[in-house]
Amino acid sequence: MLIDGATADLEQENHRLRAELQAQTQELRGSRARLVAVGDAERRRLERDLHDGAQSRFAGVALQLRLAQRAAPPDSELARTLETAIGELYAGIEELRELARGIHPAVLSQRGLEPALQSLASRAPLPVDVSAPLGERLPEAVETAAYFAVSEALANVVKHAGAGLVAVDVRIEGGRLEIDVTDDGCGGASLDAGSGLRGLADRVGALDGRVWIESRPAAGTRVHVEIPLARPALPSPCRRFLRGA
Numbered sequence: 001m002l003i004d005g006a007t008a009d010l011e012q013e014n015h016r017l018r019a020e021l022q023a024q025t026q027e028l029r030g031s032r033a034r035l036v037a038v039g040d041a042e043r044r045r046l047e048r049d050l051h052d053g054a055q056s057r058f059a060g061v062a063l064q065l066r067l068a069q070r071a072a073p074p075d076s077e078l079a080r081t082l083e084t085a086i087g088e089l090y091a092g093i094e095e096l097r098e099l100a101r102g103i104h105p106a107v108l109s110q111r112g113l114e115p116a117l118q119s120l121a122s123r124a125p126l127p128v129d130v131s132a133p134l135g136e137r138l139p140e141a142v143e144t145a146a147y148f149a150v151s152e153a154l155a156n157v158v159k160h161a162g163a164g165l166v167a168v169d170v171r172i173e174g175g176r177l178e179i180d181v182t183d184d185g186c187g188g189a190s191l192d193a194g195s196g197l198r199g200l201a202d203r204v205g206a207l208d209g210r211v212w213i214e215s216r217p218a219a220g221t222r223v224h225v226e227i228p229l230a231r232p233a234l235p236s237p238c239r240r241f242l243r244g245a
Contacts, residue, residue: 055100058093062086105147113143117150117168124154126163132170142177142227145203146170149211152200153181153223161185161221172229179225189215189223197223 069082100106101119108116114132121128137143150168157163163185170179191197191213200223201211209227 055093055096058089058096062089062093065089104144108143108147112137113146113170116143116147117170120147120151120154121168124166125158126166128154128166128168130168130170132168134170134172138177139229141207142229145207145209145227146177146179146225149179149200149204149223149225149227150181152197156189156197156223157181157183157185157221160189161187163220175229177225177227177229179223179227181223181225182220184220187215187217187219187221189213189221200225 065082065086069079069086072079072082105116105119107119112134114130114134117130117132121130138146150170154166154168157166161183163183166181166183168179168181170177172178189197191201191211197211197213204211204225204227207227209225211226212224213221214224215221
């Protein structure tokens with residue numbers, strides 16, 4: 001009887017410890033997701049501040065310079081100086097726009113993932129074929145993670161792959177958003193190679209997502225990303241533990 005009682009006590013203690021570990025694991029996942037959400041919210045705020053503040057002010061300065069140029073004598077040194085200043089100002093505005101897009105693209109918030117990826121592809125220095133017939137808006141955190149996953153994968157291709165073509169395929173399968181970024185470059189990519197793909201995996205992992213890489217030398221690279229569209233509920237032992245049962 002003493003042995004049976006000790007066994008029962010041990011099983012109960014093991015159950016309690018498993019429930020506690022599950023609860024702590026879930027809390028860690030939740031903390032990671034909250035940190036990502038806070039970072040994304042700050043990105044959106046910075047993008048709005050840049051667009052509504054600095055960009056608007058510089059556009060106003062450009063207009064004033066244009067008015068001053070029209071008032072200057074034609075073909076004068078002043079007119080030429082103003083034209084140079086206007087050109088530099090517009091170049092600066094475009095650089096600011098690129099910076100704002102890198103922080104958080106407005107098109108992603110306003111129109112969704114597919115238009116944002118098409119816009120990203122149009123600015124790439126090599127051909128990028130995007131297929132993302134989603135037909136619906138996804139959770140904001142999922143759209144943001146997916147966009148920056150593709151953005152980081154494309155940046156890695158441009159920096160390291162020597163590719164001539166990239167294909168981006170985005171689809172919904174079994175309650176998950178699945179993404180494939182495939183290139184025809186030199187291969188050899190790795191999450192551990194310091195290529196920036198590690199950050200991609202960390203961001204996706206904060207949403208309980210996963211990243212795989214298939215990359216053989218001289219055979220191109222495929223980055224595969226899966227992101228759940230809904231975060232899983234706590235397992236029942238965790239719920240009992242959190243309630244103090």
